[in-house]
Amino acid sequence: MKSKSILVTGGAGFIGSHVVDRLVTAGHKVRIIDDLSGGFLRNINPKSEFYKVDLRNKNSADKIIKKIKPEIVYHLAANAAENKAQFSPIDVTSRNWNAFINTLVPALRNGMKRLVFTSSIAVYGALQTPFKETYKPEPEDLYGISKLAIEKTLEVLSKVHKFEYVITRPHNVYGPRQNMTDPYRNVITIFMNALLKNQPYYIYGDGNQRRCFSYIDDVVDAIFKCGFGNFHGMVFNIGAEKDYSLNQLSEIIQKVSGINIPPIYLDNRPQEVKIAISDHTQAIKYLHYQDKTPLLKGIISTWEYAKRQGPQKSCFDTVEIDSPLLPKNWKV
Numbered sequence: 131m132k133s134k135s136i137l138v139t140g141g142a143g144f145i146g147s148h149v150v151d152r153l154v155t156a157g158h159k160v161r162i163i164d165d166l167s168g169g170f171l172r173n174i175n176p177k178s179e180f181y182k183v184d185l186r187n188k189n190s191a192d193k194i195i196k197k198i199k200p201e202i203v204y205h206l207a208a209n210a211a212e213n214k215a216q217f218s219p220i221d222v223t224s225r226n227w228n229a230f231i232n233t234l235v236p237a238l239r240n241g242m243k244r245l246v247f248t249s250s251i252a253v254y255g256a257l258q259t260p261f262k263e264t265y266k267p268e269p270e271d272l273y274g275i276s277k278l279a280i281e282k283t284l285e286v287l288s289k290v291h292k293f294e295y296v297i298t299r300p301h302n303v304y305g306p307r308q309n310m311t312d313p314y315r316n317v318i319t320i321f322m323n324a325l326l327k328n329q330p331y332y333i334y335g336d337g338n339q340r341r342c343f344s345y346i347d348d349v350v351d352a353i354f355k356c357g358f359g360n361f362h363g364m365v366f367n368i369g370a371e372k373d374y375s376l377n378q379l380s381e382i383i384q385k386v387s388g389i390n391i392p393p394i395y396l397d398n399r400p401q402e403v404k405i406a407i408s409d410h411t412q413a414i415k416y417l418h419y420q421d422k423t424p425l426l427k428g429i430i431s432t433w434e435y436a437k438r439q440g441p442q443k444s445c446f447d448t449v450e451i452d453s454p455l456l457p458k459n460w461k462v
């Protein structure tokens with residue numbers, strides 16, 4: 131494969147850094163833009179070029195993208211705290227929608243040919259499962275709304291400006307390099323971090339929410355492939371097949387860690403979708419997606435990673451709109 135000039139936004143983050151590794155291994159020239167709000171220098175592939183830029187800043191984004199002139203952009207920069215989004219709507223909108231448009235416009239002005247966007251199954255909201263790509267999206271939360279706005283923007287602007295785009299909708303991705311300091315998302319590492327501190331973790335509602343937890347190595351290969359091949363305008367759900375309740379997940383993590391501390395149950399979080407299961411027929415057919423890693427195996431490898439990191443201080447911040455519905459463990 132001919133080497134391409136590729137920009138990965140959010141490339142110091144969890145999924146983004148694995149995408150960068152995959153692209154570097156395939157021989158591409160990879161540049162990363164990340165503001166390190168949720169990513170880490172230790173995640174950055176030494177064979178890539180790193181620019182610490184906040185993509186909410188239009189002028190900074192413009193300057194760097196003009197210099198890089200990427201042929202392909204993998205856009206992963208975001209704040210993906212889906213349940214916090216209702217309490218900090220400006221933050222989620224600016225880190226998703228604004229950061230995206232500030233990336234797309236200069237990339238188009240400087241010759242970008244294709245953009246691979248990491249959306250989310252949050253766009254389906256509480257529609258009937260398994261979610262299919264043919265569904266008309268109906269997001270329940272502001273994170274899903276911002277992802278859908280980006281998807282629609284790609285659809286419209288690609289018709290006018292003649293570039294290619296591919297949309298991936300992954301779900302519940304976990305594994306080594308996931309941010310353990312974020313108390314608002316990444317349930318698996320939140321549970322593990324609490325256990326490393328010998329503390330209980332919190333479950334919102336009755337713990338019967340069902341999710342399909344998807345191991346990073348399986349997901350990253352499918353995202354990587356979207357940069358190449360004939361997939362213009364296609365949408366792919368990507369992730370594991372088997373669903374588990376949060377109570378089942380909790381039991382597995384306690385078993386693997388050998389640390390048994392009963393969870394504390396809190397009220398439901400507003401707008402949280404109860405069952406999120408998607409259909410992966412498209413990804414299996416076109417991207418040869420394979421759900422290879424059973425949950426137990428993935429949890430063992432993630433626990434080894436969490437132990438190497440050690441207990442992490444959780445980084446809470448003040449939300450934009452306080453409310454009696456704000457989970458009480460999020461009050462700072």
Ligand SMILES: NC(=O)c1ccc[n+]([C@@H]2O[C@H](COP(=O)([O-])OP(=O)(O)OC[C@H]3O[C@@H](n4cnc5c(N)ncnc54)[C@H](O)[C@@H]3O)[C@@H](O)[C@H]2O)c1
Nearest residue numbers: 140143144145164165166167168169185207208210302303
């Ligand atoms: N983890 C999942 O389960 C999952 C599921 C579906 C979709 N996604 C999407 O995949 C992408 C990556 O998610 P992740 O789990 O790796 O999260 P992450 O927080 O580890 O990665 C996001 C990266 O974006 C960077 N970033 C945020 N705002 C920025 C800004 N304004 N300018 C520059 N960089 C900025 C952060 O520093 C971070 O490194 C996101 O777009 C997310 O919405 C994730």
